[in-house]
Amino acid sequence: MTPPDVKQSTKEERLKFVQSQWQCMNNCELCGKCHLLKGKEAEVLYEDYIEGKSSYMEVTFKIRNNNY
Numbered sequence: 001m002t003p004p005d006v007k008q009s010t011k012e013e014r015l016k017f018v019q020s021q022w023q024c025m026n027n028c029e030l031c032g033k034c035h036l037l038k039g040k041e042a043e044v045l046y047e048d049y050i051e052g053k054s055s056y057m058e059v060t061f062k063i064r065n066n067n068y
Contacts, residue, residue, distance in 0.1 A: 003056035018046045
């Protein structure tokens with residue numbers, strides 16, 4: 001699924017996207033989402049995207065490069 005564009009979406013749409021993408025699957029051995037989020041909440045890590053300050057991919061790259 002493609003994330004909503006920062007300039008053409010609402011804060012609520014971006015929040016809903018983040019929540020749906022990072023929803024717990026209750027299967028840690030197969031999922032790995034918690035590991036990627038480094039034990040933090042998705043809403044906290046993606047705050048700049050949700051607030052419209054950065055694109056979803058910019059935030060994702062920061063997370064992957066350990067800049068969060």
